[in-house]
Amino acid sequence: MLCIYTNFALISLFSLSPENYLWFDSFIIVLQTINCRYDNLQKYDLPFPEAVFDLSFYRYNPQPFVSLARELWPGTSGIKPTLSHSFISLLEAKGVLLRNYTQNIDGLEVLAGVSPEKMVECHGHFRTAGCVDCKTPYDGDLCKKKILGGTLPLCGNCGGLVKPDIVFFGESLPTRFGRMIQSDLREADMLIVMGTSLKVAPVSLIPEIVDEDVPRLLFNRDLVGDFCQTRDNLLRDVWESGDCDVTVKKFCDLLGWTDDLMKINQQE
Numbered sequence: 001m002l003c004i005y006t007n008f009a010l011i012s013l014f015s016l017s018p019e020n021y022l023w024f025d026s027f028i029i030v031l032q033t034i035n036c037r038y039d040n041l042q043k044y045d046l047p048f049p050e051a052v053f054d055l056s057f058y059r060y061n062p063q064p065f066v067s068l069a070r071e072l073w074p075g076t077s078g079i080k081p082t083l084s085h086s087f088i089s090l091l092e093a094k095g096v097l098l099r100n101y102t103q104n105i106d107g108l109e110v111l112a113g114v115s116p117e118k119m120v121e122c123h124g125h126f127r128t129a130g131c132v133d134c135k136t137p138y139d140g141d142l143c144k145k146k147i148l149g150g151t152l153p154l155c156g157n158c159g160g161l162v163k164p165d166i167v168f169f170g171e172s173l174p175t176r177f178g179r180m181i182q183s184d185l186r187e188a189d190m191l192i193v194m195g196t197s198l199k200v201a202p203v204s205l206i207p208e209i210v211d212e213d214v215p216r217l218l219f220n221r222d223l224v225g226d227f228c229q230t231r232d233n234l235l236r237d238v239w240e241s242g243d244c245d246v247t248v249k250k251f252c253d254l255l256g257w258t259d260d261l262m263k264i265n266q267q268e
Contacts, residue, residue, distance in 0.1 A: 058132065059132065062161055066152055073126060073148060092118055102119070112264070123167040124164070138162045214236070
């Protein structure tokens with residue numbers, strides 16, 4: 001079974017131009033493309049750009065995030081899954097996907113057809129929500145409706161602020177990551193790493209802690225991490241340089257899966 005690791009939302013950006021994104025550490029905020037530039041948030045007096053995803057600042061002033069979330073909400077911003085997202089869905093359809101670990105928060109893997117149970121969204125997602133104070137779950141659809149309508153969702157239990165279950169600065173990773181990682185690493189027959197700079201731990205450590213006899217494929221513009229760095233790694237590592245979409249298409253051509261890949265992508 002294959003274990004897939006995608007990071008930093010780079011895959012999600014292959015259909016965009018470099019001038020269209022703003023980096024917030026592990027978050028990439030697509031501002032220009034969705035007509036919501038960072039300049040438009042300056043009226044909220046952000047002390048620093050990352051404050052829009054800072055839990056303490058959200059408690060102090062939730063409006064910058066609510067304003068930005070209205071433009072970013074998956075399925076409403078006009079950003080669609082790429083061939084790389086469709087490839088992950090295809091692997092599940094072929095019965096070889098063990099798990100997809102991602103630090104993306106855009107939910108494009110699920111929009112591409114990957115089952116939520118096959119996902120470990122290490123920085124969370126927009127599908128569910130909860131109170132930032134008492135942690136009571138909040139209906140995800142209602143949270144979406146309120147935020148898209150410009151209304152701040154409030155907890156029915158304590159009256160505290162509610163936000164989607166994406167990981168803000170100051171929050172821990174979802175417990176699902178800790179529950180799944182050890183057993184998945186034991187079961188993985190191959191690791192495919194796509195679209196990453198391998199900079200943000202602990203998720204970036206996955207390629208280093210997988211068993212030494214597990215082959216590792218890197219689909220990436222740059223050689224990163226410890227890929228191809230030692231003699232042992234040279235024997236098990238394959239690095240295909242270039243854009244993920246191009247590499248995925250080439251990979252599927254070799255496997256005779258191209259028609260299946262394009263069919264999935266055209267359905268999205």
